[in-house]
Amino acid sequence: MTNNNKSRRIGVILANLGTPDGTDYWNMRRYLAEFLSDKRVIEWPSIIWQPILRLIVLSTRPKKSGAAYARIWNREKNESPLRSYTRSQAEKLAALLHESKAAAKAQTANAELDIDWAMRYGKPAIGAVAKAMVARGCGHILLVPLYPQYAASTTATVNDVFFDSLKAMRCQPAVRTAPAYADNAVYIDALANSITAHLAGLSYRPEKLIASYHGIPQSYVRRGDPYYEECKRTTAALRQRLGLDNEALLMCFQSRFGPEEWLQPYTDKTIEKLAKEGVTSLAVFNPGFVADCLETLDEIGNEAAEIFHKNGGTDFTHIPCLNDSDEGMRVIEHIVRQELQGWL
Structure with missing residues (x-):
């Protein structure tokens, strides 16, 4: 050619x-x-x-x-x-x-x-x-x-x-x-619409909503990685778009590996703590993942749900990623x- x-x-x-x-x-x-x-x-x-x-x-x-x-x-x-x-x-x-x-x-x-x-x-x-x-x-x-x-x-x-x-x-x-595109308006609108539609289909209203991002070691952030700040931007934009405060929509980090301290709060520890404190219904979504994968379907959909139920929680839902949906x-x-x- x-x-x-x-x-x-x-x-x-x-x-x-x-x-x-x-x-x-x-x-x-x-x-x-x-x-x-x-x-x-x-x-x-x-x-x-x-x-x-x-x-x-x-x-x-x-x-x-x-x-x-x-x-x-x-x-x-x-x-x-x-x-x-x-x-x-x-x-x-x-x-x-x-x-x-x-x-x-x-x-x-x-x-x-x-x-x-x-x-x-x-x-x-x-x-x-x-x-x-x-x-x-x-x-x-x-x-x-x-x-x-x-x-x-x-x-x-x-x-x-x-x-x-x-x-x-x-x-x-x-x-x-x-x-x-951490706080791109089209992305934030798509996430908000997906969350709203999923919650509307439940027979209960979750007491807490958790945005769970994949974690990275804190040392990476100290060396200049902007990831933590970008996650904060996404979460802040979603809170504003959904009309939720810091207590209603929590930002957490999952999938840590090795002996280093990773970004906190940790998703699994937060879910365990909420259940022990009497929170009976919870919804978790993954705004850092464009498509569902091991970290969302198994780590959240299976393992996090098990932690919640084991520690006294009743209703747990994982909100799917945007995947190949219209949004x-x-x-x-x-x-x-x-x-x-x-x-x-």
Whole structure:
């Protein structure tokens, strides 16, 4: 394909965290080895961390994580929910953009849109998808890390592998990366509408609402990571949009790993404390996750619910992520349209 034609094709890659190919020991080990070897995720010196990872973590954690994945596995497609949702998001985005007036104008200008998806860890790999797009003639590529709040261990590592893939290309495309959107009005409205609709379908009104974000070590924040502040921005915007105060809508952090102190308050400890204090009904949602995955479906939907009930709570509900719903796709489409301005 000539450079002239190549420049007229625009690629969009939706990128999320990653997923194992199966729940068995070896698939889990391969996935965890890649994930936990990322220096953006574990910032300890390799000479200290790698022996711990290889000799201890990868000997025990694959079995435990595999059992957790098995509880939420999409058995119909034999894949994780995150893979199912991310693929669907890309397919729906392609339909939305190709049917839009903006896409129609692009077609008039002989520009074509190429929408695909990728994972930071596991398959399909970001580098492989980027390479395939260039081979198909994409002279422009927009990378969209599917993380509403920026963190070095999520957004930055997605960008890292994307730019690494460009190093092997003699003829590189023009590239952009979409920024985080912690308090973007379209995103906040979508979350608020999703929460309101879910609560309206319950036979009870939860006494407390918890926004549970994935945690990071406090040391990362001290080194300059903006993640904590971005989570605060999302929570503040939601409180305002829903008309709730700090006591009605709590901000917590889940999924801690290792001996370091992570961002607090911890979700599991907060849920246990609320139940012991007499709170009988609770709703938890995950505004930092674009799609439901292990951390939402199992850690919250199963483990957090068990903690609540075990300590005296009665009614517990997990509010699903936006996923590939109309509200969720409205957010993704908005972000992509915004970042494609000037190319279309």
